[in-house]
Amino acid sequence: MFVGRSGVPALLIGIAAAMLAAACGGTGSGTPTPVDVGTGSLTGAGATFPAPFYTKAFFDYAAKYPQVTVNYQAIGSGGGISAFQKGTVDFGASDVPMTAADQAKVPGGATALVQVPTTLGVIAVTYNLSGVSKLQLDGPTLANIYLGHITKWNDPAIAALNSGATLPSSAIQVVHRADSSGTTYHFTDYLAKVSDEWKSKVGVAKAVSWPVGIGSAQNAGVAQSVTSTAGAIGYNELAYVVQANMSQAYLKNADGNFVQASVAGATAAASHNPSVSPTNFSITNEPGATSYPITAFSWVFLYTSYSEATKGRAVVYLFKWLVTDGQSDGTSLQYAALPSAVQSLALANLKTVQAGGKAVLT
Numbered sequence: 001m002f003v004g005r006s007g008v009p010a011l012l013i014g015i016a017a018a019m020l021a022a023a024c025g026g027t028g029s030g031t032p033t034p035v036d037v038g039t040g041s042l043t044g045a046g047a048t049f050p051a052p053f054y055t056k057a058f059f060d061y062a063a064k065y066p067q068v069t070v071n072y073q074a075i076g077s078g079g080g081i082s083a084f085q086k087g088t089v090d091f092g093a094s095d096v097p098m099t100a101a102d103q104a105k106v107p108g109g110a111t112a113l114v115q116v117p118t119t120l121g122v123i124a125v126t127y128n129l130s131g132v133s134k135l136q137l138d139g140p141t142l143a144n145i146y147l148g149h150i151t152k153w154n155d156p157a158i159a160a161l162n163s164g165a166t167l168p169s170s171a172i173q174v175v176h177r178a179d180s181s182g183t184t185y186h187f188t189d190y191l192a193k194v195s196d197e198w199k200s201k202v203g204v205a206k207a208v209s210w211p212v213g214i215g216s217a218q219n220a221g222v223a224q225s226v227t228s229t230a231g232a233i234g235y236n237e238l239a240y241v242v243q244a245n246m247s248q249a250y251l252k253n254a255d256g257n258f259v260q261a262s263v264a265g266a267t268a269a270a271s272h273n274p275s276v277s278p279t280n281f282s283i284t285n286e287p288g289a290t291s292y293p294i295t296a297f298s299w300v301f302l303y304t305s306y307s308e309a310t311k312g313r314a315v316v317y318l319f320k321w322l323v324t325d326g327q328s329d330g331t332s333l334q335y336a337a338l339p340s341a342v343q344s345l346a347l348a349n350l351k352t353v354q355a356g357g358k359a360v361l362t
Helices: 052-062 077-086 101-102 139-147 158-159 182-194 196-201 218-228 238-243 263-271 309-322 327-331 341-348
Strands: 040-044 066-073 089-094 115-127 175-176 214-216 230-235 251-252 295-305
Touching: 040 077, 040 309, 052 066, 052 238, 052 309, 052 327, 066 309, 077 089, 077 182, 077 295, 115 182, 115 218, 115 238, 115 309, 115 341, 139 158, 139 175, 139 182, 139 196, 139 251, 175 182, 175 218, 182 196, 182 230, 182 295, 196 251, 214 218, 218 230, 218 238, 230 238, 263 295, 295 309, 309 341
Parallel strands: 040 066, 040 089, 175 214, 175 230
Antiparallel strands: 089 295, 115 230, 115 295
């Protein structure tokens, strides 16, 4: 089974491949039989943000139901949307739901697809700075680094946030994503909320015109660039930070507390938007003493109708399991479990999918 590209497997070394003991059927539904879950080799592509979780979860699901295998290519959210629009995959994945314009490019339009939240994660601000074990940053300072206004590590704005730390006079090496990325969307969404200049000059998108820095493809590429470049700063989903043993900054949240990226911080942030939907999904810079500022949901796109009945059932049951019992695979890899309201949204949306002309779930 394919487990990603561009260094993802290396970052996942050591992840257990034990089969899950929990039932695939999800909360209160009982364990489906092998006939129920369908059969087939499923193909998907998209976001690198949830790739460590998907890698483990798809492996575990195939161990439980070997008649279903999943080939997922972690190519970035923009690539996942494009592949889904072209119909070259059975499902697409993105950290940002499709816009109306995106949906219009899917054969059949908006009614031909459904968007399902799958996991909740955090984007850490990563750095490579010898001798600095605890780096503190706030939103405006981080924005000014990425705007190119702050270029040295001992800049007064950084020094003021790190009293007592010995900061070098070396140049800050800014690293950002080179591909169309949901991780970038949420990172820029945060910067736009804390910096009017960023909002007006750069904006919020999966791909932006970066004022400074070098680009690297995918979360794995940014992680590699930061860890191999002295003085670098970047942004990565927490699973990659843990796997690569990277340093991450403490980021000042909306309540004025310095916090690191964490599962608990993701859950706290998500609690402030209980009405998540494909058009109301931003949870960056949320209030709360422990909320982590750069938190995001990740999504998959399914077609509302699969002509091949067994494959359609396989897709639906895979993601029914993933948003319920399969969440435990995510929590073991630094992803937070879906809040109950978001899980309910995911299950409701899955019920709209038909296979061979019939609804899979009732």
